[in-house]
Amino acid sequence: MSTRSSYEILDEVGRPVALLPPSFRWGGGAVAVVGAGIFLALAARGSVVLGTFVGGTATMVGLAGAAFSREPVEDELTRKLRLESAYWALMVAVSMLVGANTIAFFVDGQADVYTGTGGMCAVLAFYLVRFHSALRSLRTDGPEA
Amino acid sequence: MTNRVRVERARHDLTQAELAERVGVSRQTIYALETQDYVPSTALALKLARVFETSVEELFALEEED
Numbered sequence: 739m740s741t742r743s744s745y746e747i748l749d750e751v752g753r754p755v756a757l758l759p760p761s762f763r764w765g766g767g768a769v770a771v772v773g774a775g776i777f778l779a780l781a782a783r784g785s786v787v788l789g790t791f792v793g794g795t796a797t798m799v800g801l802a803g804a805a806f807s808r809e810p811v812e813d814e815l816t817r818k819l820r821l822e823s824a825y826w827a828l829m830v831a832v833s834m835l836v837g838a839n840t841i842a843f844f845v846d847g848q849a850d851v852y853t854g855t856g857g858m859c860a861v862l863a864f865y866l867v868r869f870h871s872a873l874r875s876l877r878t879d880g881p882e883a
Numbered sequence: 884m885t886n887r888v889r890v891e892r893a894r895h896d897l898t899q900a901e902l903a904e905r906v907g908v909s910r911q912t913i914y915a916l917e918t919q920d921y922v923p924s925t926a927l928a929l930k931l932a933r934v935f936e937t938s939v940e941e942l943f944a945l946e947e948e949d
Contacts, residue, residue, distance in 0.1 A: 811909035814924050 757808035766803025773797035828865070832858060886943045889917040891935040906930040 777793025780786070809816050835858050842848045849855070892902050892913075899913040906927060915921035916931075923931070932939045 809909070811903075813908040813912050814927060815908065815912040815915055815921055818921075 757812065758803060758806050760807055760810055762803040762807035764804075766800040766805075766807065768800070769803065770797045770800030773800055828861070832862070884922050884943060884945055884949055885919060886916060888913070888931060888942065891931075891937065891942065892917075895935060897934075902931075902934065905934050 773793045773796025775793070776796060777789040780789030780793060835854055839849055839855060888902075892899070897905075899910045899917075903910045903913045907930070908927065912921065912923075912927075916923060928939050928943060932942050935942065
């Protein structure tokens with residue numbers, strides 16, 4: 739089972755489960771750590787923008803690689819845990835961003851509209867579109883028996 | 884929902900890893916089933932029933948609160 743490619747893994751109703759190979763977990767983790775190091779090194783020299791672009795992007799790509807790599811045995815429990823983890827992570831990220839925005843506004847008089855907040859709004863919007871379109875297709879597909 | 888997976892597995896003298904291999908899931912999934920932490924899909928319930936040569940109703944039962 740562990741030797742199959744990602745696209746040969748099917749869910750309960752035969753749809754392919756698209757995930758990266760397992761090696762991406764450790765490879766992505768390494769890239770993320772290196773990226774964080776680059777960010778810290780450049781930020782310490784005062785190059786916060788360059789550090790965010792190079793180090794931050796590398797960290798994000800590395801974490802994405804680790805997050806979307808498949809387990810040696812990918813089954814229905816793994817998929818359930820992935821879904822629950824994604825939902826939990828989204829809720830925590832939204833809470834943290836709302837808190838950070840509130841502090842930034844009342845303490846510094848600033849608001850992070852175009853980066854973190856914009857990105858989070860996009861993620862939530864994509865989630866809503868995907869979820870409701872899938873729900874709608876289940877409600878409308880096929881004649882009623 | 885409760886299940887008799889642990890009892891049936893012992894009756895058939897299978898390890899968790901062997902049962903996992905036969906129904907195509909991870910050993911962790913069998914463990915989660917046996918500790919009643921996970922309710923399987925219909926497909927997995929049917930596969931387990933086939934391995935144990937019993938019915939799904941014999942293997943799984945609803946509880947009062949279900």
